[in-house]
Amino acid sequence: MTDWYSENWYQATEKFFKAASARGDLRWCSADNHAFDIPYVKIGNGPNKVVINSGVHGIEGYFGSAAQNMFLDTFAASLPRKLLAHYTFVLIHVINGWGMQNRMREVMDTTRGGLVDLNRNFGVDFENKSALPQNPKYNIAHDLLLSKPDKIEKKNAIKEFRSQHLKDGVWAAISNGQYVHPYGLFYGGAAPMTENKMTMKIYDEIMQDAKSLISIGLHTGLGHFDRKNGIVSSDLLVSHPKNHKKTKFFDNVFSRTNIVHDDKAINGPTLLGDLVDCLEARYGKKVPVYTADFEIGTGEFPIMSPIFKRMDMGDARYDLLQYGKINSETWSNLTESWYPSDQKWRDAALRRAFVMYAELMYYLAKRPVLIRGIR
């Protein structure tokens, strides 16, 4: 399984390019400055589109890329012709190339300043500044998160903050997205980023003749990793309440995967500017659209993991703002907490992705899809 992982964006893109060219119609979406173009491949020619995207968050490393390369070498090699007449499978490889190469969750906004989380930048109307989504609860946590790194005091302060603000929604609001602090956490930006525009261009092209869309993003971070036994949790995040028909759709498809629904999303999205809600808003009026994010767990300490993750992100920003670069210890903490270097984790993450693909293919074909060439 190690063959499917890469060490840098160039290697990952070359692997994807080779495997994808052999399986389908490989295309490129070019960046304005030709720095990090986005390759994608279409397999089949059915009107129902099944899209798997990866690399929205650079800090999550090469799991998504590896999972896509695995799909190309296994499932894609033996998809039944009938299935390919009904469905088009599209893999969009590494949306955030800069973040991947620089191991940052976000992209740097070199024009306006700030670190922009692409998954808070989709579908936001930046023209009308006064109508930007508001998240005042985030402001309460901002100073603490961006305070001077301190292993013991800062950790305890964040822990205390979490226990104080678990019930009033402030802790949850940290990750919902905000448009006020350019170097704050989960900043959604001040304009659509290049990567955001490229992604929508790709989806628009895919959706031209579409009768339906299933779109799944590959992510890591949320959930647990049992290092001793090499077991990872996996959740499929669906941005609707439990009984919503879209949540039930994923319940039907993925019986072995934990479906995490968003009970707060009754009148609108809880997460601001995320891709899944953007896709539903953009295409959902014309055709059925089912979108979710697949999350592989990386937290070794179930309770402390979200605290460490927020702290590591805040520390990295402190370092960047004060010293212009991230301290090596902060760096190591940050990268390990989102994309563990542990081989057991990497193997387990791919095994979970394999099960996800198998369940999806079973649902689409209404029978198991046999795999050729499994290593």
Ligand SMILES: [Zn+2]
């Ligand atoms: Zn992510």
